[in-house]
Amino acid sequence: MDLHLDGDTALVTASSAGLGLASAKALAREGANVTICGRDADRLAEAEAAFEGLDGDVLARQADITDPDDITDLVDTTVEAFGGLDHVVTSAGGPRSGPFLDMTERDFYEAYDLLVMSAVWTLQEASPHLADGGGTWTAVTSTSVQEAIDGLVLSNGVRRAVVGVAKTVAREWAPDVRANVVLPAAHETSRIEELVEQGLERGEYSTYEEGLEDWADGIPMGRIGDPDEFGDVVAFLASDRASFVTGASVPVDGGRLRS
């Protein structure tokens, strides 16, 4: 299926690895020019190299998405480099795992900035460009917005705000801009490695493999996802092939969600 993204421009936040990178690569494979970002310069350079041979161009910017000034710079440099901005994909790092009473007030506020405000700031900065028509916002969240995940109170408690914002924007900015939320279950990225390692430290698993199996448990497809399987859905939602899809929460979870 040709997604007709040739010549479009996309900004994908938190995209030097994992689901953000997979989404950016899927958009570039379909011809979109893409801005990627992350905090670590080496990781970002490695990610930039992964775009070689893809149809779209890539602009790699070092940025911290919890800093609104960095987000302003990301939008400005994207528009300057590619002449506009059609699609925004907001991903982020993952919040700390652990039970409710282990979390401080600061943990909650930091998770809010990382998971919610980073998307809000990005969308506010991007809005004049998206409103030209055919604009899209796709927010990477988690299946935790529909069903709580054990040991992830920050994700369970904070991320739902993004769904509320996306639902609102989908109504307020229609028909010029479509806004959707994508709900990944476990995919093979450094985030899952980190969560398994934190579970190992808390004594929840005796081996790394047991931790990975635990994350695949309850997924009818019998495995965790490949990030490219996620990126393809993000590229589809950005494309005109999804022109009647807005305000939706789309699971990419191998069938894990029951609701």
Ligand SMILES: NC(=O)c1ccc[n+]([C@@H]2O[C@H](COP(=O)([O-])OP(=O)(O)OC[C@H]3O[C@@H](n4cnc5c(N)ncnc54)[C@H](OP(=O)(O)O)[C@@H]3O)[C@@H](O)[C@H]2O)c1
């Ligand atoms: N993978 C999964 O199975 C899964 C499932 C459900 C939900 N999620 C959620 O989906 C999102 C993406 O997950 P992932 O698996 O792709 O994570 P990941 O593999 O850990 O990658 C996170 C990316 O975000 C960047 N990043 C983190 N904090 C940043 C910041 N403050 N500013 C700019 N860039 C930042 C990282 O680069 P730097 O560290 O260099 O900045 C990296 O490029 C996370 O919110 C995660 O919790 C993931």
